[in-house]
Amino acid sequence: MTETTPNQRALGRVLRASTAGFTAGCRTLEADLPVFGALVQVERSDRSAIYGLIYDVRVEDDPFVRQLIAAGDLSEEYVQDQRQRRQVPVEVNVLVVGGRTPSGDIYQFLPPQPPATLSWVTVCTEDQERRFGQRLDFLRTVLNAADAPADELVAAALRRVAAAQGDSAQTRRYLENAGRELARLLSREPVRLNGILQRMRGAA
Amino acid sequence: MLELNRLTGQVAEIADALAGQRRQLRDRTLHARAQLSELAQVTDELREKLALARHVDESWRGADPLGERLDERYQIPASAAPATLIGSDGSQIYPDTHAIALYYLTNIGTIVLRQGSGEAPFTDTAPLLHLAENDPLEEQDQDRIDAEAVNLRRDLRELEALAALARRERESLGGDMARLVVALADGPLLPWMPQRLTDPEQGRVVRQFIAPLADLRASHAVPLGYVDRPRSANVLRLLHVAALPLEAITKERLRQGNPYEGLSDAALFQDLLPGQRTGLFAATSEINENFRNAGQRICFCYMNVATESEEQNASMARIEMPEWVARDPARLEAALAAVWSDCRLLNYPYLLARAHELALVSHQERQALEQMLRTEMMRRGLRFAESPKANTKRFVGGR
Numbered sequence: 001m002t003e004t005t006p007n008q009r010a011l012g013r014v015l016r017a018s019t020a021g022f023t024a025g026c027r028t029l030e031a032d033l034p035v036f037g038a039l040v041q042v043e044r045s046d047r048s049a050i051y052g053l054i055y056d057v058r059v060e061d062d063p064f065v066r067q068l069i070a071a072g073d074l075s076e077e078y079v080q081d082q083r084q085r086r087q088v089p090v091e092v093n094v095l096v097v098g099g100r101t102p103s104g105d106i107y108q109f110l111p112p113q114p115p116a117t118l119s120w121v122t123v124c125t126e127d128q129e130r131r132f133g134q135r136l137d138f139l140r141t142v143l144n145a146a147d148a149p150a151d152e153l154v155a156a157a158l159r160r161v162a163a164a165q166g167d168s169a170q171t172r173r174y175l176e177n178a179g180r181e182l183a184r185l186l187s188r189e190p191v192r193l194n195g196i197l198q199r200m201r202g203a204a
Numbered sequence: 205m206l207e208l209n210r211l212t213g214q215v216a217e218i219a220d221a222l223a224g225q226r227r228q229l230r231d232r233t234l235h236a237r238a239q240l241s242e243l244a245q246v247t248d249e250l251r252e253k254l255a256l257a258r259h260v261d262e263s264w265r266g267a268d269p270l271g272e273r274l275d276e277r278y279q280i281p282a283s284a285a286p287a288t289l290i291g292s293d294g295s296q297i298y299p300d301t302h303a304i305a306l307y308y309l310t311n312i313g314t315i316v317l318r319q320g321s322g323e324a325p326f327t328d329t330a331p332l333l334h335l336a337e338n339d340p341l342e343e344q345d346q347d348r349i350d351a352e353a354v355n356l357r358r359d360l361r362e363l364e365a366l367a368a369l370a371r372r373e374r375e376s377l378g379g380d381m382a383r384l385v386v387a388l389a390d391g392p393l394l395p396w397m398p399q400r401l402t403d404p405e406q407g408r409v410v411r412q413f414i415a416p417l418a419d420l421r422a423s424h425a426v427p428l429g430y431v432d433r434p435r436s437a438n439v440l441r442l443l444h445v446a447a448l449p450l451e452a453i454t455k456e457r458l459r460q461g462n463p464y465e466g467l468s469d470a471a472l473f474q475d476l477l478p479g480q481r482t483g484l485f486a487a488t489s490e491i492n493e494n495f496r497n498a499g500q501r502i503c504f505c506y507m508n509v510a511t512e513s514e515e516q517n518a519s520m521a522r523i524e525m526p527e528w529v530a531r532d533p534a535r536l537e538a539a540l541a542a543v544w545s546d547c548r549l550l551n552y553p554y555l556l557a558r559a560h561e562l563a564l565v566s567h568q569e570r571q572a573l574e575q576m577l578r579t580e581m582m583r584r585g586l587r588f589a590e591s592p593k594a595n596t597k598r599f600v601g602g603r
Contacts, residue, residue: 064557064561067549067550068549068550071548071549071550073548074549075319075320075322076322076323077317077318077319077320077321077322077323077324077325078549078554080322080323080324080325081315081317081324081325081327081558083324084324085324085325085327085558086558086561
């Protein structure tokens with residue numbers, strides 16, 4: 001089967017993957033892509049999908065770029081060449097938080113298999129974020145993540161999903177609900193809970 | 205494996221020898237510079253000597269000055285009207301009798317940078333895969349394509365790519381001839397001819413290389429060949445002849461009595477200030493005579509493309525161009541100004557650094573290509589066997 005570029009905003013392709021997370025390579029950093037805490041998905045040919053949250057965006061070290069930085073003044077053509085044309089991928093690390101079955105049901109636990117290398121990674125639409133955010137089971141996965149900055153990620157992801165809910169009242173309602181779920185999950189860690197709630201409030 | 209601890213003494217000895225060599229070269233270079241000032245005037249007598257040198261030794265690789273003095277210097281302006289710069293470079297995989305198939309590959313990287321546009325440049329690569337023996341898709345004048353033939357094909361493709369892109373650029377400018385289009389090749393414009401080529405074969409190669417130069421001229425582009433760290437000594441050989449009395453110019457004297465042996469023109473002109481170039485010369489060689497007959501004699505100058513003064517910071521390049529560019533000083537100056545501005549970042553053309561990067565075939569890519577070949581051969585039921593040597597290398601030296 002021939003794989004085509006997805007019609008949603010393509011972030012890049014999977015470079016390496018495990019069940020709990022994967023790394024995507026993308027060619028350039030644009031103003032709104034990729035963004036920390038954004039929900040992304042990898043779709044399979046059977047219409048199932050794996051969902052994840054961006055927790056780290058890394059620009060690889062490159063001797064050529066280093067030399068240009070040392071050179072000082074750069075014309076815009078050179079900057080654009082480095083950003084758009086050179087094969088220095090931006091690495092995006094994603095924490096897997098759930099998936100979608102071929103019939104369209106969303107689940108919030110680890111999928112049975114990691115995504116295949118070179119699969120397209122796309123940024124979810126607001127509608128997809130809203131649908132995914134209807135359940136909050138994914139919060140436990142994020143809070144337990146060993147490699148990701150879990151507290152920052154939970155707050156950033158909730159802010160985004162809350163903003164996708166609609167008007168400000170719906171956003172506030174969503175955040176209050178999520179806050180209650182966090183209070184339940186972190187009942188023994190009040191200081192941590194307080195830190196996350198403050199971060200969530202920052203953008204509410 | 206390399207036992208580095210057994211080399212420490214030898215490394216120190218080599219460093220001592222290099223220091224001695226450097227001192228000696230410096231003294232001889234200063235002497236050559238003094239001679240250059242003394243013998244700078246291009247006189248009728250000098251022209252007579254040059255003609256004689258070429259006559260007694262057809263393969264004498266000297267220089268024919270286009271100007272009136274050998275020590276001319278010109279300052280290239282630091283700022284100039286924005287130009288369109290086109291660069292190309294090539295890489296290759298040579299035929300290897302130990303590989304699974306006798307094939308070769310040339311890969312050409314190209315870049316088009318429109319100065320002042322603020323746009324990302326256009327970049328492209330064009331790989332071509334061929335059999336090195338009895339390729340039904342290619343005319344081959346030898347039983348088997350060797351490394352020299354691959355180099356020649358790669359160099360030709362680099363020049364053809366420049367010509368094609370220059371034509372496209374000029375078309376996209378809608379016939380605007382005022383915009384300067386510079387086509388920069390990595391290396392000399394004169395092809396290096398393998399010794400084994402017969403005269404008719406050489407004639408064919410010359411025609412092949414002249415065609416893209418003529419195309420570039422038709423596109424009103426300025427082709428330049430950029431040679432970094434040039435080791436050539438054409439001007440020093442000219443200086444040698446200038447210092448000889450007419451009757452002393454013999455083949456033996458030209459070949460053995462050159463007091464500047466081991467020096468380079470780049471060292472001679474290393475005292476050029478940033479952005480300065482020398483006068484123009486034409487290399488004297490049989491190949492260049494053929495180019496001259498076709499109206500494309502190749503000329504050259506040396507230029508310091510560095511931006512910092514002081515001789516030790518100089519970054520010397522030999523820049524080659526067809527005579528029709530050399531005879532158009534305003535366009536040549538504008539083209540060199542555009543190239544110099546492209547050198548600001550790296551003391552070397554950014555354009556060529558990128559073209560090289562685009563063309564490069566990494567070890568991993570070569571392995572992936574051979575895996576593709578292996579798979580396709582298996583699909584066709586073909587037997588293939590890597591030589592035991594190649595196989596052994598794979599497991600002992602895959603680093």
